[in-house]
Amino acid sequence: MIKNTGIIVALGVIVLLLVGIYVFKGKGNQNVFMTTSNQEVGENVDKESAESDQAEIEMVEIRSGNYFFEPNEITVKGPKITIKVAENSGIHTFVIDELGVKENLKSGMEFSFEAEPGIYTFYCDIGNHRQLGMEGTLVVE
Numbered sequence: 341m342i343k344n345t346g347i348i349v350a351l352g353v354i355v356l357l358l359v360g361i362y363v364f365k366g367k368g369n370q371n372v373f374m375t376t377s378n379q380e381v382g383e384n385v386d387k388e389s390a391e392s393d394q395a396e397i398e399m400v401e402i403r404s405g406n407y408f409f410e411p412n413e414i415t416v417k418g419p420k421i422t423i424k425v426a427e428n429s430g431i432h433t434f435v436i437d438e439l440g441v442k443e444n445l446k447s448g449m450e451f452s453f454e455a456e457p458g459i460y461t462f463y464c465d466i467g468n469h470r471q472l473g474m475e476g477t478l479v480v481e
């Protein structure tokens with residue numbers, strides 16, 4: 341009986357050890373999982389902030405001529421905005437009164453300015469070009 345009791349105690353100890361190892365491993369795996377998911381979240385945040393950094397400088401191509409801007413509705417992300425004049429024919433300007441922007445347009449030129457989010461009207465201030473259609477809307481997001 342003493343031998344049998346010893347075997348039962350030994351088996352009990354082994355069972356307890358196995359349960360202990362199982363619980364320990366389970367917790368260990370949970371920790372590994374949580375750590376991994378935290379790292380994934382961190383990487384996603386890094387990617388998003390990198391994308392928003394790139395979006396801070398946005399270039400838009402326009403064309404201008406008698407008597408139009410193409411496109412005449414522009415949506416960009418601020419605060420720094422760069423306009424590239426892909427093509428201009430005739431003598432025209434790009435004016436935004438609220439921002440103090442006034443540029444004499446030439447094919448291939450680029451100009452930049454900063455703007456808070458909002459809706460701005462741009463136009464050409466030469467002669468009656470604005471009335472003839474050289475007017476548009478700039479939406480800064």
Ligand SMILES: [Cu+2]
Binds near residue numbers: 432433466469
């Ligand atoms: Cu004009």
